Amino acid sequence: MINDDDTIIAPATAVNESGLAVIRISGKSALLFLNKFFRPAVRSKEMKSHQLYLGHIVDHDQSVVDEVMAVYMASPHSYTTESVAEVHCHGSRQVVRRIIDLAGLLGIRIAQPGEFTYRAYLNGRIDLVQAEAVSRLIQSTSELSRKSALQQLEGHLSRELYRYAHTIKQLLVQIEAWIDFPEEDLPEESIGKISLSAIGIYDAMVNLMASYRTGQHVHEGAIVALAGLPNAGKSSLMNALLKQDRSIVSDIPGTTRDLIEQSTQISGIKVRLVDTAGLRHSDDFIEQEGVRRARNILTTADIILLIMDGSVPVSDLFIDLLAEFSGLQVVLVINKSDLCLVQDDVHFFSGPIVRLSAKYGEGLQDLVDMISSLLLQDHLSSSESPYITERRHYETLLTASQHLNSFIKNVGLVDLDLLSIDLRAALDSLGQITGVITTDDLLNDVFSSFCIGK
Ligand SMILES: Nc1nc2c(c(=O)[nH]1)N(C=O)[C@@H](CNc1ccc(C(=O)N[C@@H](CCC(=O)O)C(=O)O)cc1)CN2
Numbered sequence: 001m002i003n004d005d006d007t008i009i010a011p012a013t014a015v016n017e018s019g020l021a022v023i024r025i026s027g028k029s030a031l032l033f034l035n036k037f038f039r040p041a042v043r044s045k046e047m048k049s050h051q052l053y054l055g056h057i058v059d060h061d062q063s064v065v066d067e068v069m070a071v072y073m074a075s076p077h078s079y080t081t082e083s084v085a086e087v088h089c090h091g092s093r094q095v096v097r098r099i100i101d102l103a104g105l106l107g108i109r110i111a112q113p114g115e116f117t118y119r120a121y122l123n124g125r126i127d128l129v130q131a132e133a134v135s136r137l138i139q140s141t142s143e144l145s146r147k148s149a150l151q152q153l154e155g156h157l158s159r160e161l162y163r164y165a166h167t168i169k170q171l172l173v174q175i176e177a178w179i180d181f182p183e184e185d186l187p188e189e190s191i192g193k194i195s196l197s198a199i200g201i202y203d204a205m206v207n208l209m210a211s212y213r214t215g216q217h218v219h220e221g222a223i224v225a226l227a228g229l230p231n232a233g234k235s236s237l238m239n240a241l242l243k244q245d246r247s248i249v250s251d252i253p254g255t256t257r258d259l260i261e262q263s264t265q266i267s268g269i270k271v272r273l274v275d276t277a278g279l280r281h282s283d284d285f286i287e288q289e290g291v292r293r294a295r296n297i298l299t300t301a302d303i304i305l306l307i308m309d310g311s312v313p314v315s316d317l318f319i320d321l322l323a324e325f326s327g328l329q330v331v332l333v334i335n336k337s338d339l340c341l342v343q344d345d346v347h348f349f350s351g352p353i354v355r356l357s358a359k360y361g362e363g364l365q366d367l368v369d370m371i372s373s374l375l376l377q378d379h380l381s382s383s384e385s386p387y388i389t390e391r392r393h394y395e396t397l398l399t400a401s402q403h404l405n406s407f408i409k410n411v412g413l414v415d416l417d418l419l420s421i422d423l424r425a426a427l428d429s430l431g432q433i434t435g436v437i438t439t440d441d442l443l444n445d446v447f448s449s450f451c452i453g454k
């Protein structure tokens with residue numbers, strides 16, 4: 001990032017024809033800008049902090065640029081902790097451009113992407129994990145990704161990481177105290193206590209890392225593909241899940257040929273639903289190609305809903321399909337529960353099973369619940385436990401846990417000096433996650449993915 005002493009400006013809203021645009025200024029010249037270019041409708045001596053004023057932006061020859069509302073936030077009680085000014089103007093590109101040009105006259109420069117949040121981090125108002133959460137929150141498109149980003153912004157994950165760091169620091173203090181008495185060995189009792197508390201933190205780290213898969217589903221969404229023999233009711237189920245007539249349904253086997261995809265939310269999770277061609281051998285070239293594409297997407301799906309027509313006896317072909325998908329996350333959906341011959345004996349399948357009627361919606365909620373519990377595993381049912389959505393967090397946590405594991409294995413066996421090296425390394429890794437320890441490269445990586453004005 002370039003000079004942190006500069007005063008910076010950027011539109012905080014997408015610049016487009018819109019009701020309003022918010023322009024934000026942070027740094028020493030924020031108030032100067034308002035004093036020079038903002039004329040309050042009711043003349044008063046001085047703008048009070050955190051009060052919104054109606055008025056006009058006027059340029060240097062006093063001609064009015066726009067009717068706006070403006071607020072000044074005195075340092076340190078602002079987003080960046082610096083002096084901040086906001087102008088709420090009409091959402092016109094030209095108005096925004098003119099106001100930013102006026103700021104340029106005072107030497108205020110355009111902010112880089114993420115620079116406001118970077119300053120909030122640099123000035124210690126938020127840590128790196130919280131800064132990343134801001135970006136995640138802006139990108140969120142599902143209810144769960146919104147919620148999880150907000151929790152992370154509010155320090156849920158940070159607190160867990162600080163707890164690990166705190167315990168490791170305590171261990172370090174104990175180890176280093178013993179280093180000062182080289183003639184004495186660590187007593188058995190202390191070794192036991194130290195191991196126990198290190199193992200407690202290690203287990204918590206492993207748990208947190210295990211939440212990453214769930215975290216990815218929360219943030220990036222999941223692919224749920226519908227598969228089965230022709231006429232099983234895949235397209236009917238697709239439409240039922242979407243509550244929308246998306247895929248063509250007919251009683252002619254082989255109706256769906258191409259992949260039919262649609263994004264939706266299932267229990268607040270972003271899901272890409274994919275309807276596929278019925279899997280069968282065919283001489284028809286187009287159908288063959290459809291089946292090939294179906295098999296392709298099924299290997300990448302997070303969940304395969306394998307639909308079975310429950311009104312007819314199980315065929316060998318269906319048993320072959322089950323074998324084909326072994327090793328993948330399959331839910332067996334026994335469809336057409338409204339018809340009489342519903343399949344009872346499912347000894348051939350040991351995974352999760354849902355019985356439903358795609359046509360009449362009966363049992364649909366059971367499937368929705370099943371999908372969400374598979375995607376979220378146990379992590380969100382106890383929503384108190386934090387989880388991770390960021391690859392960077394996962395990888396750095398892995399390194400931290402490896403150092404801690406090495407410490408646990410070696411305690412009582414090797415020199416205290418070596419032990420303290422393991423602990424310090426674990427602590428360093430944790431510090432890289434929260435941003436206590438950073439490098440320019442790391443900060444660049446984190447903030448370069450931000451949007452303008454954040
Ligand atoms: N108009 C406006 N709306 C906004 C923001 C903003 O910057 N401006 N935000 C920007 O993202 C979000 C709100 N988040 C914010 C978080 C902290 C502070 C802040 O000033 N914190 C200080 C002072 C608190 C106080 O005393 O009022 C602090 O925590 O020390 C401001 C906004 C969303 N809405």
Ligand SMILES: Nc1nc2c(ncn2[C@@H]2O[C@H](COP(=O)(O)OP(=O)(O)OP(=O)(O)O)[C@@H](O)[C@H]2O)c(=O)[nH]1
Pocket residue numbers: 228229230231232233234235236237248249250251252253254255256257276277278279335336337338339356357358359360
């Ligand atoms: N009674 C009853 N009929 C259903 C149910 N679900 C689907 N059907 C009927 O089964 C037939 C096939 O449904 P589709 O949804 O097109 O089946 P599909 O699996 O997509 O078939 P292909 O695209 O050909 O592979 C249609 O006539 C549906 O109305 C159900 O729950 N109950």
Ligand SMILES: [Mg+2]
Pocket residue numbers: 234235236247248249255256276278
């Ligand atoms: Mg179909």
